[in-house]
Amino acid sequence: MSFTIEFQPLGIRLVCGEPFTLLEAARQAGISLRSDCGGAGICGKCAVQIFSTPNKYPPTDTEKTFFTETQLADGLRLACETIVENDLKVQVPSGSVIEGQVLQVEGSQDSIQPDPLIFQKMVRLDEANLNNLASDFTRLQQASEIKSLTANLEVLRRIPDLLRKNNWQANLIIREKELVNLTGQSLLKLLGLAVDVGSTKLACYLMNLETGEVLATKGVPNPQIAYGEDIMARLAFAIKGKDEANTLHSLLMQSINQAAAELCAQIGLSSAEITDACLVGNTAMHHFFLNLPAESLAFSPFVPAVSNSLNPLSSEIGLDAMPGSHVYAPAVIAGFVGSDHLAFLLAEGFSENNRVCLGIDIGTNTEIALQNGSRLVSVSTASGPAFEGAHIRFGMRAAPGAIEHVSIDQQGKAQIQVIGGQSPTGICGSGILDAVSEMRRLGILNHRGRMDKSAPGIRLDDQGKPYFILAESDRQITLSQNDIDQILLAKGAIRAGIDVLMDYLKVKPEEIQEVLIAGAFGSYMRPEHAMRIGMLPEIPLGRVRAVGNAAGAGARMMLISKTIREKAEKLAKRVEYLELTVYPEFSMFYARGIQA
Numbered sequence: 001m002s003f004t005i006e007f008q009p010l011g012i013r014l015v016c017g018e019p020f021t022l023l024e025a026a027r028q029a030g031i032s033l034r035s036d037c038g039g040a041g042i043c044g045k046c047a048v049q050i051f052s053t054p055n056k057y058p059p060t061d062t063e064k065t066f067f068t069e070t071q072l073a074d075g076l077r078l079a080c081e082t083i084v085e086n087d088l089k090v091q092v093p094s095g096s097v098i099e100g101q102v103l104q105v106e107g108s109q110d111s112i113q114p115d116p117l118i119f120q121k122m123v124r125l126d127e128a129n130l131n132n133l134a135s136d137f138t139r140l141q142q143a144s145e146i147k148s149l150t151a152n153l154e155v156l157r158r159i160p161d162l163l164r165k166n167n168w169q170a171n172l173i174i175r176e177k178e179l180v181n182l183t184g185q186s187l188l189k190l191l192g193l194a195v196d197v198g199s200t201k202l203a204c205y206l207m208n209l210e211t212g213e214v215l216a217t218k219g220v221p222n223p224q225i226a227y228g229e230d231i232m233a234r235l236a237f238a239i240k241g242k243d244e245a246n247t248l249h250s251l252l253m254q255s256i257n258q259a260a261a262e263l264c265a266q267i268g269l270s271s272a273e274i275t276d277a278c279l280v281g282n283t284a285m286h287h288f289f290l291n292l293p294a295e296s297l298a299f300s301p302f303v304p305a306v307s308n309s310l311n312p313l314s315s316e317i318g319l320d321a322m323p324g325s326h327v328y329a330p331a332v333i334a335g336f337v338g339s340d341h342l343a344f345l346l347a348e349g350f351s352e353n354n355r356v357c358l359g360i361d362i363g364t365n366t367e368i369a370l371q372n373g374s375r376l377v378s379v380s381t382a383s384g385p386a387f388e389g390a391h392i393r394f395g396m397r398a399a400p401g402a403i404e405h406v407s408i409d410q411q412g413k414a415q416i417q418v419i420g421g422q423s424p425t426g427i428c429g430s431g432i433l434d435a436v437s438e439m440r441r442l443g444i445l446n447h448r449g450r451m452d453k454s455a456p457g458i459r460l461d462d463q464g465k466p467y468f469i470l471a472e473s474d475r476q477i478t479l480s481q482n483d484i485d486q487i488l489l490a491k492g493a494i495r496a497g498i499d500v501l502m503d504y505l506k507v508k509p510e511e512i513q514e515v516l517i518a519g520a521f522g523s524y525m526r527p528e529h530a531m532r533i534g535m536l537p538e539i540p541l542g543r544v545r546a547v548g549n550a551a552g553a554g555a556r557m558m559l560i561s562k563t564i565r566e567k568a569e570k571l572a573k574r575v576e577y578l579e580l581t582v583y584p585e586f587s588m589f590y591a592r593g594i595q596a
């Protein structure tokens with residue numbers, strides 16, 4: 001009897017025919033799991049987290065020496081001590097792998113003048129005496145020269161003690177007209193945190209608010225992946241009850257807090273010195289990090305609980321930052337088109353001109369915007385996680401060992417390029433796209449996406465089903481008809497979204513002046529292959545540009561500039577949302593889009 005072990009967040013699945021340890025399984029799957037002691041149970045480096053069924057794997061005495069009771073209850077185990085014989089989903093912490101997933105944090109960003117909401121001001125007060133009976137806060141207001149300065153109760157409680165211990169001096173941290181906090185000394189840097197909360201990854205940026213300098217960056221996997229690759233699966237989990245919703249919120253905030261703490265530590269500071277933050281994400285992620293009820297998003301007509309911008313206290317959403325500081329959560333557009341899309345449009349200057357421009361952010365949910373003159377319309381299409389390797393037999397995310405590019409010769413032999421230059425362990429989205437495009441060019445696939453059983457490079461399995469061999473080294477990597485179908489469905493959803501927008505705004509492909517493709521997949525994919533298989537309309541290649549993590553760039557811009565936040569507020573009102581499923585020709589465009 002065979003069973004499947006799924007390793008997240010890499011998205012690698014291994015089909016096993018006999019029981020063996022998780023460490024051995026990871027090796028067979030080509031995952032560089034740390035095992036400093038070679039599996040002797042001595043080093044504790046091979047820690048993994050078992051989801052759903054940790055009770056089926058009672059901790060061994062060795063594991064009890066490495067993990068606390070809470071960690072064991074959370075499913076932490078040693079891979080070398082855990083013998084698996086049934087289906088299992090395992091989370092591999094980033095610290096347990098030798099080389100991590102490629103998580104793109106780079107993106108273009110206009111150099112903008114910092115214009116932060118936060119500033120600091122050192123003030124000296126006259127000591128209270130019988131001739132000056134004004135309250136401590138009144139005198140702080142006068143010294144700040146902001147008469148309407150406000151402060152919450154927590155801050156007001158701290159003022160008397162700090163003033164008296166600090167010889168009547170204080171450094172005020174002010175957010176517009178609100179006293180966020182006060183310190184004894186000036187802060188070396190006013191720190192800000194921008195995060196693009198993606199369904200798959202979290203891109204975190206630590207910034208100097210006064211200079212606009214990016215001080216440190218970090219990409220980490222979204223830990224919610226263990227509860228579903230796509231957002232509908234996570235929404236289905238979240239609406240089971242308050243505990244489940246809190247679990248998804250807490251997981252997210254723990255990862256963001258950990259990443260932020262590491263970024264701060266890199267420059268010798270701490271999270272408590274983060275004075276402002278900006279978090280963006282699709283509508284589901286937005287609801288998860290704000291811990292908003294997600295029921296209305298889980299069912300048609302998929303209405304957000306809140307769509308306008310919010311400024312909660314960081315403590316209200318569990319973000320580790322300076323007490324009293326706020327988080328800016330920009331507006332979401334509608335449906336699943338969230339604030340990450342707004343940030344993308346902002347970063348790429350959609351608010352600045354009226355050119356005919358197509359913007360595509362490819363992910364599990366793909367958001368697409370088309371601008372034509374003064375009209376700017378966006379859609380969201382459920383392209384699914386196939387381009388991130390899910391539902392593909394040897395699929396994996398872009399990580400060392402992933403085949404990222406493929407070309408095929410006339411004899412049907414594949415030439416591959418592997419991330420990290422090592423033996424291939426799987427194939428990521430850009431590699432699959434190349435392979436499908438090449439197979440189509442050579443007639444190995446027909447226009448309906450069916451494999452030609454007699455074509456070069458095609459072999460038949462025991463049941464006579466065709467498959468194509470991409471690599472045969474330590475591990476045979478193949479593409480099956482089902483894999484091809486998954487990719488065609490994903491690219492069909494994207495193309496249908498583009499076609500609906502072009503139809504709605506009466507734009508022909510040749511009229512599109514620029515195509516901007518965001519996201520890690522967009523950076524790796526070859527536009528000519530995307531056009532050959534019909535994912536993109538036929539547009540001169542020079543007009544297609546990969547823009548990296550544009551949502552992250554937009555979040556950084558909003559973090560450091562209140563002028564940009566004002567632009568974002570206006571842009572959110574300008575973007576029209578179009579619901580694809582009610583567009584009359586959507587089914588026709590989708591049926592056409594899934595052809596090879």
Ligand code: FES
Pocket residue numbers: 034035036037038039040041042043044045046078079080081
């Ligand atoms: S490999 Fe060292 S404890 Fe598992």
